[in-house]
Amino acid sequence: MIVILIAFVTGFVIIFLTSTAPFESIKAFMSVPFSNTYFFGNLLATMVPLILTGLAASIAFKSNEFNLGIEGQFYWGALAGTAILLFMKESSPVLTVPVALVVSAAAGGMMASVSALLKSKWNVSELISSLLIGYSLIYITDFFLEGPMLDKNSGLISSQAIPQNFMFARILPPSNLSAGLFIALGLVLLLHLLLEKGTYGLKIAFYGENSRFAKYIGINGKHVVFVSMFLSGALAGVGGIVEILGTQGRMIRSFSAGYGWNGIAVALIARNHPLWVIPAAFLFAFLESAAFASSIFADITPEISKVIQAAVFFLVTASLWKNKRKKG
Amino acid sequence: MRNIWKTFPVNNAHALSGADFVIERGKIHGLLGENAAGKSTMMKILCGLHKADRGEIFFNGEPVRFKNPREAFDHGIGMVYQHFRLIDQFTVLENIILGSETEGLKLIRRAEQKKRIKALLDEYGFDIDLDKRVGRLSIGEKQLVEIIRILFRNADILIMDEPTAVLSDFEKEKLFNIMRKLKKAGKSMVLITHNLTETFEMCDDIRVFRHGKTVYHAERGHFSKDDILKHMLDFDLPEFIIEPYQGEKKVILQVKNLTLIHGGRTRLKDVTMRIRSGDVTGIASLAGNGAMKLLETIFDPCGDYGGQILFKGQEIGHVSVDEKREMGIAYVPEDGLYQASALTLPLMVNLLANRFTTGEYSRHHLLKRDRMNKKAKAMLVAYDIHADSIEQPIGMLSGGNIQKSIIAREVDTKPELFMINEPTRGLDSGAVHFTYEILEELRGSGTGIIVVSSDVDGLMDICDEIYVMFRGEFVYRADREDFDKKTLNEYLAGMNKGAVRG
Numbered sequence: 001m002i003v004i005l006i007a008f009v010t011g012f013v014i015i016f017l018t019s020t021a022p023f024e025s026i027k028a029f030m031s032v033p034f035s036n037t038y039f040f041g042n043l044l045a046t047m048v049p050l051i052l053t054g055l056a057a058s059i060a061f062k063s064n065e066f067n068l069g070i071e072g073q074f075y076w077g078a079l080a081g082t083a084i085l086l087f088m089k090e091s092s093p094v095l096t097v098p099v100a101l102v103v104s105a106a107a108g109g110m111m112a113s114v115s116a117l118l119k120s121k122w123n124v125s126e127l128i129s130s131l132l133i134g135y136s137l138i139y140i141t142d143f144f145l146e147g148p149m150l151d152k153n154s155g156l157i158s159s160q161a162i163p164q165n166f167m168f169a170r171i172l173p174p175s176n177l178s179a180g181l182f183i184a185l186g187l188v189l190l191l192h193l194l195l196e197k198g199t200y201g202l203k204i205a206f207y208g209e210n211s212r213f214a215k216y217i218g219i220n221g222k223h224v225v226f227v228s229m230f231l232s233g234a235l236a237g238v239g240g241i242v243e244i245l246g247t248q249g250r251m252i253r254s255f256s257a258g259y260g261w262n263g264i265a266v267a268l269i270a271r272n273h274p275l276w277v278i279p280a281a282f283l284f285a286f287l288e289s290a291a292f293a294s295s296i297f298a299d300i301t302p303e304i305s306k307v308i309q310a311a312v313f314f315l316v317t318a319s320l321w322k323n324k325r326k327k328g
Numbered sequence: 329m330r331n332i333w334k335t336f337p338v339n340n341a342h343a344l345s346g347a348d349f350v351i352e353r354g355k356i357h358g359l360l361g362e363n364a365a366g367k368s369t370m371m372k373i374l375c376g377l378h379k380a381d382r383g384e385i386f387f388n389g390e391p392v393r394f395k396n397p398r399e400a401f402d403h404g405i406g407m408v409y410q411h412f413r414l415i416d417q418f419t420v421l422e423n424i425i426l427g428s429e430t431e432g433l434k435l436i437r438r439a440e441q442k443k444r445i446k447a448l449l450d451e452y453g454f455d456i457d458l459d460k461r462v463g464r465l466s467i468g469e470k471q472l473v474e475i476i477r478i479l480f481r482n483a484d485i486l487i488m489d490e491p492t493a494v495l496s497d498f499e500k501e502k503l504f505n506i507m508r509k510l511k512k513a514g515k516s517m518v519l520i521t522h523n524l525t526e527t528f529e530m531c532d533d534i535r536v537f538r539h540g541k542t543v544y545h546a547e548r549g550h551f552s553k554d555d556i557l558k559h560m561l562d563f564d565l566p567e568f569i570i571e572p573y574q575g576e577k578k579v580i581l582q583v584k585n586l587t588l589i590h591g592g593r594t595r596l597k598d599v600t601m602r603i604r605s606g607d608v609t610g611i612a613s614l615a616g617n618g619a620m621k622l623l624e625t626i627f628d629p630c631g632d633y634g635g636q637i638l639f640k641g642q643e644i645g646h647v648s649v650d651e652k653r654e655m656g657i658a659y660v661p662e663d664g665l666y667q668a669s670a671l672t673l674p675l676m677v678n679l680l681a682n683r684f685t686t687g688e689y690s691r692h693h694l695l696k697r698d699r700m701n702k703k704a705k706a707m708l709v710a711y712d713i714h715a716d717s718i719e720q721p722i723g724m725l726s727g728g729n730i731q732k733s734i735i736a737r738e739v740d741t742k743p744e745l746f747m748i749n750e751p752t753r754g755l756d757s758g759a760v761h762f763t764y765e766i767l768e769e770l771r772g773s774g775t776g777i778i779v780v781s782s783d784v785d786g787l788m789d790i791c792d793e794i795y796v797m798f799r800g801e802f803v804y805r806a807d808r809e810d811f812d813k814k815t816l817n818e819y820l821a822g823m824n825k826g827a828v829r830g
Contacts, residue, residue: 197697199690202677209670215628216659216667217681218650 003315004283011308015300025298032293033286041175043282043289045247048177049074049256050281051184052239053263055191058272060112060232062195063224064208066127069115069134070236071260073108075141077237078244080107082251083149085162085244093166100166100241101183108237109230111137116229120222126229134260145253158252168246180246187235191274204228236260265313284309343369344380344540349518351485356507356517358531360524362560362758366540367520368410371487375407376400406478407487412470416463421445423462424477448479452509467615468499475506479515486510487518492526493753496614496782498821504530522560522757524553525785536560560757572792573606573771580605580640580745580776581626587634588625588800595621596633597800603745603776608767610791611780612820618800619780620662623747627652627659639745653682656744660734660751668734671723675715676704678722679737711736712762728759735763739770746770747778752786764790784816798822 012026019025033039053070060067067073081104088096111133118124142157151160168178195201207214207224214221239259248255262284269283270276287309291302344366351357361367372378374385376394385392387403394400414423425441445458456472465473471491478486492500507517507530519530527534534551536544536559544559581603588596596618603609613619624630626637628649637644644652661667669678680700683689689696689703704718713732715725722730739746751767752760767777767790781787787794788811796804796819804819806812 193694197695198693199685199695200693202681202684202695205673205677206670206681209673210666212667213670213681215649216661218648218653220648220650 004312007308007311007315010311011304014304014307018304019298019300021298025294025300028294028297029290029300029304032297033289037172038175039289039293041172041177043285044172044181045176045178046288047281047285048180048184048246049239049243049259050262050266050284051188051277052235052242053259054266054270054277054281055187055263055274056232056235056239057264057267058270058274058277059191059195059204059228059235061267062201062208062272063204063228064211065116065119065225065229065232067112067115067130067229067232067236068127068264069112069130069137069260070232070263071256071258072134072137073111073233073236074240074243074256074260076111076137076240077104077108077234078240078251078255079141079144080104080237081241082159082162082244085166086149086160089163097166097245100245101238104237104241105234106237108240109232109234112233112236113226113230116222116226120225126225130229142253145251149251151250154250156252158250161250162244166245167249168242176247178246180242183238183242185278187238188274188278191235195274200227236263239263262309265309269312283312287312344373346383346541347537348542349374349535351516351518352532353484353516354511354514355532356511356519356530358527358534359518359520359537360522360527360534360556360560361537362522365537365560367537368489369540370537371407371489371518371520374400375405375487377407401481401483404482404484405487406481406483406485407489408471408474408478408491410489410493412474414462414470414473417461419459419461420456420465420473421458423473424458424480426477445476445480448476452479452506452513454506466499468495468502471495471503472506475510479510483515485516485518487520489520490522491519492521492523497784497817498614500526524556524757527556528553557757571768571772573774575606575774577604577606578640579603581778582638582641583622583626583635584638585635586622586625586637588621588629588631590621590631595800596625599635599797599800599802601795601802603778605744605774605776606771607793608771608777608779608791610787610794611778611797612782612784612787612794612816613780613797614782614820617797619797620749621800622797623659623661623749623778623780627657627747653741656741658682658738658741658743658746660738660748662749662753664731664734665727669722669730672721674719675713675722675725675733676700676718679704679707679718679733682737683741707736707740711740711766728755731755732759732762735766739766742773743770743775745776745778747780749780750783751779751781752783753781760786782820784813784820788813788816796820 015025015029016022033043053074056070056073057067081100084100084103085096088099112130114133115124115126115130118129119126145157145159149159151158154161168180170176170178171181195204203214203219203224206217206219207221211221214224240256243255243259244251266277266280266284269280291304291306294300294304295302347366347370349357349359349370359367359371369378373380374394376397376399379395385394392403394403400406415426418426421442424445425438442458449456454472454476456469456476462470462473475486491503495503510517519527521527531548533545533547534556535542536556538559544556546555579602583599583601586596586599587594599622601609611619611622625633629645633645639652639655639657644655647655665671670681677684680689680703684695684700689700701718707713708715708718711732713725713729713736715729722733725733735748735751751763755763767779770777779787779791791808793805793807794811794816795802796816798819799822804816806816
């Protein structure tokens with residue numbers, strides 16, 4: 001909590017230094033996101049993909065695996081899901097949407113589990129492999145959007161629009177908030193059961209804390225790594241397609257705005273605890289939308305939110321590091 | 329040191345409440361007591377590592393108060409810690425001079441220092457290669473480097489914190505010789521230990537600490553084992569008697585011609601043994617001679633081996649650890665802290681780590697927290713584990729309590745085969761007795777038990793038969809009625825050779 005306060009103070013100091021009417025700006029920054037349903041709804045809409053990527057990072061970190069390919073898996077899931085949706089244009093949404101969700105999850109999960117396999121087979125660091133594979137996935141996605149899937153009439157580098165009847169219902173018009181929020185919250189609950197209440201969570205915790213101990217107690221480490229990486233990638237993939245179905249409506253090049261990377265920060269603030277992912281994602285979404293709103297209503301740039309995000313990130317990792325050292 | 333008081337803010341417990349200690353020139357002083365009696369704290373105050381809340385320290389009659397270890401060093405007081413503070417990648421020479429660098433050109437200085445160290449080695453007749461990397465030394469040699477490092481800084485008082493806990497009998501004898509030489513040269517020493525035999529052999533006087541107080545002091549020739557034990561413990565230790573198992577003895581484990589080559593070296597050679605229910609089988613072996621590898625190979629082999637390992641007639645070479653545990657095999661490794669516990673996780677999950685997936689503690693992959701909590705609490709009572717709560721991270725407990733928790737977890741499932749490595753190392757006599765009682769109870773329920781240890785005395789107390797392993801081979805085997813300490817120790821040190829079959 002203190003960490004977050006310090007981060008905000010840092011942000012305000014910068015606003016003071018850069019803005020001509022600092023108090024107006026701060027007021028806009030703090031209040032506009034809550035001022036009407038449009039801004040507030042959009043804040044929650046930004047939160048949805050952050051929850052999903054935050055969960056993705058949490059499950060990997062919990063087993064002491066570093067999945068740095070979440071951004072790539074997010075795109076990859078979105079791409080696979082979008083392809084399914086466009087391919088099955090004529091079918092009923094009751095069939096198509098669930099299929100798209102499953103395909104997106106599988107696509108993201110498979111890409112993440114490649115790193116797990118590389119690790120258990122040849123001891124390749126999953127940190128490096130997931131990062132590299134993640135970046136390649138973004139470029140491969142770009143290739144599809146610029147080539148086979150390009151919608152020439154749109155004037156954008158983007159796929160064709162998803163049929164309107166496939167899209168999630170908007171639940172807080174006129175904002176972008178959609179029923180995707182319930183998918184995210186449902187998955188939070190599921191992950192909470194799995195990680196905090198389930199036997200599998202304990203296995204992950206044992207393995208993440210001490211892999212030698214896990215081996216000794218009879219836990220199959222390779223299995224744990226594979227499953228947690230697969231689930232991590234799957235959550236990232238679902239995050240991608242939910243963003244398409246809830247907000248975007250078509251897959252536009254670089255639509256993610258760093259959701260994958262911010263998910264890692266969200267997981268760090270939430271200390272990998274699924275329920276804490278919700279407030280952590282809310283904080284990040286608030287910073288995004290506050291910066292956007294105050295750049296309209298006051299004379300500060302959206303980059304200010306990046307500064308506060310960076311400060312939060314920096315301070316949270318610093319305090320984590322301190323705790324680790326205390327333990328050791 | 330007079331009337332020293334010390335409280336640690338962590339748990340607000342009095343580590344020391346009015347303890348006294350006297351050190352005289354050219355004498356070896358024994359400092360005994362159970363774990364957490366305040367022995368180490370007292371000596372750390374003397375070394376300037378901790379500060380006393382109250383009390384006085386006199387050095388040659390002058391009152392002193394050391395703010396940091398350097399000040400203590402300037403008065404010639406140095407400590408050999410239980411965990412060595414050496415840098416493995418540096419040579420012996422570099423480790424010795426580390427921290428005592430003086431002004432001047434590095435090369436000239438080093439040559440000069442080397443000369444001084446050589447002179448020191450000659451003076452005491454120590455034999456060690458100064459240019460060898462410390463990482464390649466044996467534990468005994470590392471300890472010698474620590475001692476030389478302190479002598480190099482002109483220390484007159486050497487404090488040794490449980491120096492023998494990590495040594496084999498052979499290395500122990502070497503250390504004692506070093507201590508005798510130092511004594512002859514007029515150095516004073518403090519020997520912190522909970523091993524009685526050692527103090528009888530080495531010490532000029534003995535002080536016993538209990539609950540942070542000096543409760544007993546006697547000069548050489550005036551102390552007796554009974555007196556010391558009485559003062560160390562809150563209770564009288566009953567005589568430990570083993571009762572042979574009355575039930576039918578079935579063969580539980582057979583090891584046949586087991587050979588293991590790992591990392592290009594033969595670790596185990598043609599090992600054959602069998603374990604029956606209700607038997608306690610000891611394997612006497614010094615570190616690095618393969619006994620630990622043998623237990624590991626039975627429990628979780630790290631590669632292919634030759635020969636057979638049969639559990640109740642079934643080959644278990646390719647059975648997973650998980651399944652072995654289900655079959656009733658339990659194992660307590662030597663490195664309990666890092667291999668057998670998840671230090672930052674709660675005590676509760678550590679106590680039940682080997683069975684949280686069973687139907688008793690989970691259903692549809694969800695944990696039954698209530699039942700787990702209840703069981704963990706019951707285990708704290710049954711195994712006398714001291715903890716603030718079952719939610720406390722196990723790493724916060726004392727070493728003895730961690731060891732007890734690990735043993736509790738492994739024996740509570742009533743295994744058919746129980747293997748334990750160095751069960752008594754680093755434990756005080758109360759905890760050792762407790763461990764023996766647990767083993768005895770297991771034996772009574774028909775478990776086959778293997779105990780690996782370098783402590784022949786301990787094995788002779790509890791075992792029905794003892795094998796001696798030397799360089800990966802069984803070189804000797806004896807039944808209880810034929811136990812002979814001298815013979816066992818000779819085989820242990822490799823002085824006699826001759827393969828035996830079990």
